[in-house]
Amino acid sequence: MNPAKRREIFLRLQAANPHPTTELEHASPFELLVAVILSAQATDKSVNIATRELFPVANTPQKFLDLGEVELREYVQRIGLYQTKSKHIIQMCRILLEQHDGQVPQTRAALEALPGVGRKTANVILNTAFGQPTIAVDTHIFRVSNRTGLAPGKDVTEVEKKLLKFVPDEFKLDAHHWLILHGRYVCQARKPKCGACIIESLCEYKEKVF
Template structure:
């Protein structure tokens, strides 16, 4: 795919959704971090249902750490892998309290050292909470990037590096959200809705549908 086509794709996605954001519900960088940790192999809808009850009770690292692992489990037991996630969240909260006054540091190295936080989660927090031009590649973004040929790669790291290289600066802060939403609602896994896609004529996917 040539760069002119990429820019047109991104321009259309921007025109369609000028101010995109995550579908996870949060009020602070801390709450976003916790929501993203909980969202691994789970849906945003499912996470939001849990955090609507959790965050009013434990809105910050201090109060969440005070819940303890068993206390936290009562709020997140509807989410997949909740046992491991509870352990990681409480350990992360304890570190934030002990080392960073309960605040989420705007630092990639520190974020990636927290329990339950990998590169993708750190990218989401840095992008959504702090406005960094990072691109977290999940299954939706991986699929859209490869299907369209916007930024093909054999794994998420290759796709991330390709996107960082080919996406112009003016689009970098928001491209994560555009691609995730496009993959979630239009370029879906089983049968993409090509017939209702705003970038169908620019997409290089060979097996397009009429949906």
């Protein structure tokens, strides 16, 4: 895919949604970090249902430690892998208090050192909470990047590197959100909605569905 076509893709996505953001509900970087950890292999909708009850009770590392792992599990038990996630979140809160004055760190290395935080989660926090031009690649973005020809790659790391190389700088801050929303609602896995796609004429997918 040539640079002009890539640029036009993001111009169209921007025109349709000038200020995209995560669908995970949060009121602070810490709440976002907890929500992103919970969202692994789960839907944003299921996480939001849980955190609407959880965050009014606990919304700081200390309040999570006061709540405790057993009680935390009660709030998030409908979310996949909730036991492991609860353990990681409590461990993460302890490290935030001991090493970061209770604040979410703003560097990749410090974020990835936290339990339950991998590269994708770190990218989401750096981008959404702190305004850094990172691009977290989840299953939606991986699919859209490969299917459209925007940034094809055999694994998420390769796709991330290509997106950071090919996406024009002016769009990098919001590219993550545009692509994930496009993959979630339009360029879906089983049956892409090509007939309703605003970038269909630019897409290089050979098996379009109308």
